[in-house]
Amino acid sequence: MSTALPEYYFRVRENGAAVFKIDTENRQRRIEMDQIAVINIRNGEVKPQGQSALTDADKAEIARWMEERRALLSRRDMDDIHRAVDHLNLTTQWAQSKATDEQLEEITDRLLMAMHDLRSVLVRKKSDRFTKD
Structure with missing residues (x-):
């Protein structure tokens, strides 16, 4: 363990x-x-x-x-994002094998809307990339 303290400390905020x-x-x-910035x-x-x-x-250390x-x-x-893909796959497996009708009723509309929104953005972004090339 090092005994030397750093010259600067950054307290992370939002x-x-x-x-x-x-x-x-x-x-x-x-x-x-001493707070400097x-x-x-x-x-x-x-x-x-x-x-x-x-x-x-100070400016160089802040920039670094x-x-x-x-x-x-x-x-x-x-x-x-990689974890979200995993969660989508786990959600699919849950819906197919474990979910009750009541559970599916509770989440289906919200999940379908979120998936539709995501799909729309992904398709548009992919199209933009194709037209750019």
């Missing part, structure tokens, strides 16, 4: 993170976290906090973190 600079160089040798991962906005003026090193975070979120999105 659309980004709060950025803290870590300081251990004080008289009490306590870990102090709030970032929005969706639009790339970086807002300095308080009296903080971001240095080039945002790039890594976007890549992670993208991988998670694809994993979620």
Whole structure:
């Protein structure tokens, strides 16, 4: 286990993170976290906090973190989609072999609408890709 602390800490929020600079160089040798910015991962906005003026090193570290975070979120999105395909297959098996009439009545309309919506989007997107090529 490493004893060195990172220079920055990113507290993940819904659309980004709060950025803290870590300081251990004080008289009490306590870990102090000074918030220097709030970032929005969706639009790339970086807002300095308080009296903080971001240095080039701060900006570079924030940009690096945002790039890594976007890549992670993208991988998670694809994993979620692969899981959704698995869930659709499991749902099909359940509907065919285990579901009662009452259970099917409860979910059929909602599931058919969601599947119809998904199919419409997928067909349109596939058509767009064909016409683009």
